[in-house]
Amino acid sequence: MYFLAKRVGKYIVSEKLILMNPKFKSILSASQFTKSELSELLDLTSLIENKLQSRKQIPLLNEYILATMFFEPSTRTRLSFESAMHRLGGRVITAVGMQFSSMAKGETLFDTLKVLESYADICAIRHPVEGASALAAQTISIPVINAGDGAGEHPTQGLLDLYTIAHYKKLDEKPLNIGFVGDIKYGRTIHSLIQLLSHFDCHFTLISPKELQLDEKYISFLKKQKKEFLITEDLNKLSECDVAYVTRIQEERFIDHREFEKFHNYYIIDKEVVEKCKKDIIIMHPLPRLSEISTDVDDMPQAKYFHQAKNGLFTRMALLLYSLNINIK
């Protein structure tokens, strides 16, 4: 099975890494976590959020250096990591657009990483090619955090999404109906989040145009996990959900621009739609958004997408500590 294979694959990576540095843990895939590890991370994130209400810094990484190595641009993800490191008292060195430097002269990613590992204690890597972070974790002796690798994973986004849901809806208290709206086929944040949520008591309402439905391999995964799910094109089904996770239709996925035009305003979550939902629904979005959530929702208490972005800071602080095996107490 795809997920198990991936999990095993990633596990080998982790174990090889653990052998190299028994103290450290790389963050490569949403599938690498057990339920108890997830619970531990959620608790740690919550503790950090609480501590930051009365202070600006939790100085646990005072002498550490984080390298943010972004082989493709992603300003907000990069700044979220850098702010997280600063809030822990650490230092940051940054490489963006590295494709234009040594690698343009024909250097391999392996060599680039071997050199860069000397300069930092931990690194966050964004790369357009799937598996780049796993390669990094096998190559270098400092922990690696996958900050997005192409069509692959973006586990820190999945974890911050999970934390946001856990923050507003207690997990495992009663079953949660999680609604996904938009491009469910290509949205990698959805795929990561489904994997993470599969550890908890929830079922899924998957609302998308027929052409952008959940991929067969994820459907098999949900069946194997014995998770209920509803595949539908009907936005009205959102009224039964506890969470609405909305995604952008990604223009860059369509070869034929007329196809994109067809879908890009397919669902619009506006005030009227939200008012028909459960009163305590939370509206999430990984951002950036285009028109799929109207701005008249922004001031409604259900809108949580900007809080979600803020949770990225707490989550990444937790992951930095977790990777480096630094105890907060």
Place this chain on the structure above:
Amino acid sequence: MYFLAKRVGKYIVSEKLILMNPKFKSILSASQFTKSELSELLDLTSLIENKLQSRKQIPLLNEYILATMFFEPSTRTRLSFESAMHRLGGRVITAVGMQFSSMAKGETLFDTLKVLESYADICAIRHPVEGASALAAQTISIPVINAGDGAGEHPTQGLLDLYTIAHYKKLDEKPLNIGFVGDIKYGRTIHSLIQLLSHFDCHFTLISPKELQLDEKYISFLKKQKKEFLITEDLNKLSECDVAYVTRIQEERFIDHREFEKFHNYYIIDKEVVEKCKKDIIIMHPLPRLSEISTDVDDMPQAKYFHQAKNGLFTRMALLLYSLNINIK
């Protein structure tokens, strides 16, 4: 009147902001300051300059993060802010060329700012569109410093210019004759400085080619403020000035390049010119300069343009403390 309207507009911004965060003050426009606020800022800047003579850091912002968000490049302004933050013990995160990231996917400035506000305690924004900083100050809950918004304002430049004049020429001790030379029509630093100086005892000598004379709205402003001024094309009038504020003819302002050619060496301040002026005149320039001040002036004691750049550091340190309402004593 243009200025009053602007001032009111900006004031509303400030007051809305003050309501959101009564402790903080955004720096949006040269027109937002009262005379007593300017005096307070000048004193604070002077205190900082003195303190930095015997030490490298005044660690008042140890746990704070400044975000420099530069939607158009301006290396020296950015580095001036970043150095100011470091000299106060704070941290910096930087976004340059952000137009190439999320916003390229169609995100609004509003959304970008809402996300970024989670990552920092104060931000300095440079944006090509006038009013972008005011929008930012209304959008986010951390103080905003306008680091230049298109044809709009660049208040920190205005304040460092004012500080430089105050440093070499006591304000309000006797009337000062401030000479402006060059492109008085389009030079936004001149417009900010005229507003700031209008609080003090001074009059203006405006030396420019006819086509680049001071705009009608600023002339009205000066009249309303009951400020004397002389509009002339004659560089000899500089001999009566206490300050010569020289600006670059900005090539990018001219559609017809022959027009630019006509003006760009119109006035050249060289050693000979300076020697005909008052002995204690100070020569200022917001930099970068081209040929409008010859390099043979650089070693003359009257040349203050590099000191002026250094004053940018002290001024921005003062503004960071002022915005965050941190007391230096």
Place this chain on the structure above:
Amino acid sequence: MYFLAKRVGKYIVSEKLILMNPKFKSILSASQFTKSELSELLDLTSLIENKLQSRKQIPLLNEYILATMFFEPSTRTRLSFESAMHRLGGRVITAVGMQFSSMAKGETLFDTLKVLESYADICAIRHPVEGASALAAQTISIPVINAGDGAGEHPTQGLLDLYTIAHYKKLDEKPLNIGFVGDIKYGRTIHSLIQLLSHFDCHFTLISPKELQLDEKYISFLKKQKKEFLITEDLNKLSECDVAYVTRIQEERFIDHREFEKFHNYYIIDKEVVEKCKKDIIIMHPLPRLSEISTDVDDMPQAKYFHQAKNGLFTRMALLLYSLNINIK
């Protein structure tokens, strides 16, 4: 003689600088160091390497700011300096791609530097034009470290190479045979290293295609220094060497691409070649490498090119302290 002339030239620079700031020393050229200064630097670097085995930071530059000013991109050199500064507890401000900012408006390098000196306590400059760092050292009152100036020098690379050799092979204990392989004509790191090594007991084996042999002026230098050297095309001569310093054939040096094609796989150091060498030979490379060292060498104990990169960190920490005249004890 070229070297003496250069040395004198650089010396004048240094002395002028010393007059400006008797406390500081700029690092401009491999030729500026006496043997005793080199020994002092090697000892300091070694001390730093030892200290960093048990800790992450040697906080001697806590309130200092380093400006990395890269007028052409070189991510790894920049990050090496920045990491070095952070490991010393200091702060960093960074300007890359500055050619696109004020200088694009026609500003001179002199003016740019005069402004930037206000923002930092020391700077590392990379510039495409030879002599840019020397100009900087004459222009500004903070120490300048040359991080590479075009076809000129890259002294910090030379010093880290020297340190690597000193680390694995005791200098002056017995004569060392230093082999250079590849583009000996254009490789500026080779030229710096030859100058530095000429202070010590060693001779040279220069293996290159005829067209890429050592330039006449360096041959004269070696003769003047009474250093033995062998010029050859035969890679087998490597078997007598204690050090193999391999360089990339730089595509950008060839106008006719067919010329490049002819040379670029001329010598390949693979496992088989290394096994024919002395058992304790060390294989070095300034990186990035292409195919001139095969990856099957990477795991051999002789391969030291990644250690060499790491030594860049210790060397640059030593140079920051040395330039600023900060004593480690």
